[in-house]
Amino acid sequence: MTDAPPADAPIAFLxxxxxxxxxxxxxxxxxxxxxSAGDVAxxxxxxxxxxxxxxxxxxxxxxxxxAAALAAEAEWFMDYxxxxxxxxxxCGNGVRVFARYLQRTGRAGxxxxxxxxxxxxxxxxxxxxxxxxxxxxxxxxxxxxxLPGGAVNIGxxxxxxxxxxxxxxxxxxxxxxxxxxxxxxxxxxxxxxxGSAYPNGTNVEFVVDRGPAHVAMRVHxxxxxxTRSCGTGACAVMVAAARRDGLDPTATGxxxxxxxxxxxxxxxxxxxxxxxxxxxxxAVILAEGTIDPAWLAGSGR
Numbered sequence: 001m002t003d004a005p006p007a008d009a010p011i012a013f014l015x016x017x018x019x020x021x022x023x024x025x026x027x028x029x030x031x032x033x034x035x036s037a038g039d040v041a042x043x044x045x046x047x048x049x050x051x052x053x054x055x056x057x058x059x060x061x062x063x064x065x066x067a068a069a070l071a072a073e074a075e076w077f078m079d080y081x082x083x084x085x086x087x088x089x090x091c092g093n094g095v096r097v098f099a100r101y102l103q104r105t106g107r108a109g110x111x112x113x114x115x116x117x118x119x120x121x122x123x124x125x126x127x128x129x130x131x132x133x134x135x136x137x138x139x140x141x142x143x144x145x146x147l148p149g150g151a152v153n154i155g156x157x158x159x160x161x162x163x164x165x166x167x168x169x170x171x172x173x174x175x176x177x178x179x180x181x182x183x184x185x186x187x188x189x190x191x192x193x194x195g196s197a198y199p200n201g202t203n204v205e206f207v208v209d210r211g212p213a214h215v216a217m218r219v220h221x222x223x224x225x226x227t228r229s230c231g232t233g234a235c236a237v238m239v240a241a242a243r244r245d246g247l248d249p250t251a252t253g254x255x256x257x258x259x260x261x262x263x264x265x266x267x268x269x270x271x272x273x274x275x276x277x278x279x280x281x282x283a284v285i286l287a288e289g290t291i292d293p294a295w296l297a298g299s300g301r
Contacts, residue, residue: 010290013043014101015050018093018138018283020228020264024052025101025285028079031063037085039296044083050291053227054091055081056098067116074116076102082223090119090169092231092279096138099124100283110136119143119169138283142232143169144275145239148197154204155191156184163192163204164240168277171202171222172236176244180208183218186226205233207241215241216261228264235277238269249273 011033014025024043026033035057044052057079061067067077078098080091095115102108103126110128114121120143127136146167154163154175159182163173173192177183183190183206190204201222210216217237219230238258242248247256249271257270267281 008293011293011296012288013050013291014104014285014288015052016097016100016283016285017264018096018229018231019262019267019281021054021091021093021230021262022052022228023094023097024050024055025058025097026055027058027101027105029058029060029063031059033057035081037081040081040085041083042296042298043291044085053083053221053224054088054094055083056091056094056101057081058098058101061116066118070116070121074114074121076107077116080117082221083225084223086223087118088170088223090117090122090142090232092140092142092168092233092235093229093281093283094231095122095124095140096231096279096281096283097285099126099138099140100135100285104285117169135282135284137280139278139280140231142235142277142279145236145271145277147239147243150197152197153193155193156182160191164236164243165197166236166239168232168235170232171198171200172205172233173198173202174205174207174236174240176207176209176240178208180206180216180218182206183220186218186220189220189222203230203233203236205230205237207237210259210261213241213257214259214261218263229262229267231267231279231281234260234262234267235269235279239271239277242271250275 061071061077123141125139152163152165161175163175166172204220219233253273270278
């Protein structure tokens with residue numbers, strides 16, 4: 001990395017969301033900023049900070065030690081952090097918002113691009129704007145799902161349900177319930193057993209049916225609590241629902257598409273015959289400004 005900027009230099013930021021899963025976006029193309037877990041938590045605080053489910057630091061892959069090996073495939077690296085400051089491997093809604101930021105700043109246009117993440121390179125397609133100027137949806141190729149197998153259970157308020165263990169580059173436990181209210185307030189992480197299935201914790205999705213190939217979900221995101229949407233979670237839910245319904249595109253050669261409703265909107269998830277999963281949904285940039293470095297350091301309270 002190059003030398004850090006002066007301590008008193010304002011820090012640019014933007015705010016965006018994908019189906020109301022919201023993010024603070026911090027442009028840092030040359031990898032000069034050092035954001036601690038505490039810094040991220042302060043920025044994401046909804047009462048004393050900007051407020052968000054997570055933070056997206058925009059860094060050139062070549063300038064970040066975790067992504068330098070991917071620089072030949074993807075110019076930009078999404079350094080994603082949960083709202084508590086912890087590092088996460090992947091965020092599907094975050095990738096869409098990250099792509100929208102690149103488009104907004106002229107670093108990408110409608111069409112295809114690749115973005116590096118800690119879960120690998122993700123292929124993105126930015127749709128053309130509508131005739132009325134409505135921004136086109138963004139489609140992300142999320143990679144294949146992994147189903148490690150093994151019995152998993154989740155519990156809330158003394159009730160338990162069997163869950164499906166699915167990895168989308170990050171871990172998920174998906175449970176089908178009778179009513180989304182069964183998830184409780186989701187202020188605390190649901191109990192998951194056995195703990196050995198998720199040594200670093202997991203995201204937990206509660207799912208109900210809405211119609212043929214149409215489900216709705218609530219989610220507790222690891223490190224963030226309940227969020228209005230979770231892209232990787234919606235992909236995990238789609239795969240769990242398809243397998244429950246006896247559908248496996250890698251076996252039949254026929255792609256399968258499900259609509260997944262989240263509290264913040266709607267995502268469309270397709271599992272292709274090659275196992276790759278595509279997620280399509282909106283992405284919005286709604287504000288930009290600067291962060292007072294004195295406040296971030298705690299001296300400008």
